[in-house]
Amino acid sequence: MFTDAVQRTFLRTPFLPLPDPNHSLYVAKVEVSQTQRGVVRSGNDRSDQLSVAAGLGGLSLTLPSGKDQLHGLIVTRLEVTVTLRRDNHVVWKGQATTVRASGTQTGEPSVVAAALSDALLTWFPRQLPGPLSVP
Template sequence: MTGIPAAAFLAWALLSQASAAVPAPVTPGTIAVEIADDAPASERLFGDAVTRALSDVRFTPLPLRSHSRYIARVTVTRTPRGIVPADARGLPAMAALGQVFVPLPSGKNQIRGLVATDLAVEIRLRGAATPVWSGRATTVQVEGAAADGPATIAPKLASALMRQLAAGRSEPISVP
């Protein structure tokens, strides 16, 4: 009796199971980005960033009321995550030595809040109830710092998330 050796058959079965567990990448096409109508301007920056990032991974963004193949629903949440000491910002103390003023180190720290910003994107076929892909990217920044601004965070999270989409992955990611 000839046939497939048992070890080869077992390896083939395991390989086919492993490849079935990996989600197929979403085929690029036309897409409309949806964000809540009552979303503040800062959240709209995230919608714009997702639109640009989708374009970078070969999707063609269209207006929401168009007949795009896909709809990408964007959700942004910001959640406090504790506190950290941060350098005090402000005018340094000055010492006068005659006509020369010398800044003195203050050694002061302030307690600042940490804020987690979470960007979730769900892509579904137009008219379909179930998503064909969903992903989530999160970053944690010191509240009020330059790195915590929506104009800085939005493109960073959107770009990282769309790289996940292009690679066919959907696990949540953390972005520094």
């Protein structure tokens, strides 16, 4: 999933990924690590609340449903290294990290992969000042 996200992001750069990797001048190595760093409790958002309306006085109130959930806090790190095929000389390297709650829309692996690869490869081929932190 992360390799696909990186490849899709590279398609928006002036460099074209070739279908046969043996013909390319450069090789991109994609490394991903994920670590759980605790648990976060989700608050009651509008989708988890019961809404009650009364027609006489226009009274409308929202009652909590008590459906708080615990989600793992996942630290995901994406590192992309671009090397010359002929001698493995590193020509570009970047790293981006994000922390997201699992089981949420923003914590979906495809969303995380897209967010990290987009943020990281926005810099390509310029060198990064250091690792990126992606909200």
